[in-house]
Amino acid sequence: MGTPLEPRAAQAEAVVERLQDAYPDSTISLRYRNRLELLVAVVLSAQCTDERVNKVTADLFEKYQSARDYAEADPEELAEDIYGITFHNNKAGYLVDAGRIMVEEHDGDVPDTMDELTDLPGVGRKTANVVLQHGHDIVEGIVVDTHVQRLTRRLGLTEEERPEAIEADLMPVVPEEHWQQFTHLLIDHGRAICDARNPDCDACVLADICPSAKGDSEVDLASGDPWN
Known part of the structure; x- marks a missing residue:
């Protein structure tokens, strides 16, 4: 009998393989040209669509070009x-304080560690992960x-249910080389099919x-094949 991680790891591998085939060009949809613009865009994207953020930042990034x-x-x-x-009023305050x-503290640069990023107003672990991955090429x-x-x-x-707890569950079962793409694959699939x-x-x-x-009310992930 396998441990709970084993069937979940098999499930995660199958999910990644199939979604890679379905969405071969899956990547971040926010538009940015540098790390600062990425940080600002991700802060603005909280509880807001990327499409709306991209419309707003087209002019915003011309007016505000530095921390x-x-x-x-x-x-x-x-x-x-x-x-x-x-929440534009709150987010404006976050951006002023973060700048x-x-x-x-950082010579006008976007920090490159999880702790320093999450010290910025409006930046939680999700935002920090995006900035590290796409701005600094660091996948934590x-x-x-x-x-x-x-x-x-x-x-x-x-x-x-909480994002931090979900992340802790996923990291042992999703291969590290897929951590960054895993999110984009699920986002694309969530938008296209699994709303x-x-x-x-x-x-x-x-x-x-x-x-x-399949309509299963419970799935026994601790034993056997998770989809049989």
Whole structure:
């Protein structure tokens, strides 16, 4: 009899292989030209669509081009500049404070460690992981957004609900070389097929290995093949 990790690792491997075939060009959808723009875009993307963020940042990145620009910005003016983004007033404050910290403590640069990034206002582990992966080419974990939360639970890879706990469950079973792409594959699949309210299981390449698609109320991940 296998341990709980063994069937979940087999499940994760199958998920990655199938989704790589389905979404060969899967990658981050936020638009940015440098680490600062990436950081700002990811902060703005919290509870907001990437499409909306990309529309707002097209002009924003021309006006604010350095950490000092954000540090010295008027919060009310910056809030107007990002109007249309969810919680724009709060996020404007985060960006001003983050800019100040980067200027005062990091010579205006975007930090390259998890601890330093999560010390910035508005930056949690998810945002820090994105910035490390795509800005610094450092992969320390798996980005857990709403799509990853939903799909990994449906696929029987975790029973956890909090992003940090889900990430802790995923890291031992998803091969490290796939940690970065794993998130993008699930995001693409979540948008295309496995949405929150009406997943299209008939069109899903994972349907035969997905406990939720089969309607199982419980999946015994501690024994045997997780999809038989």
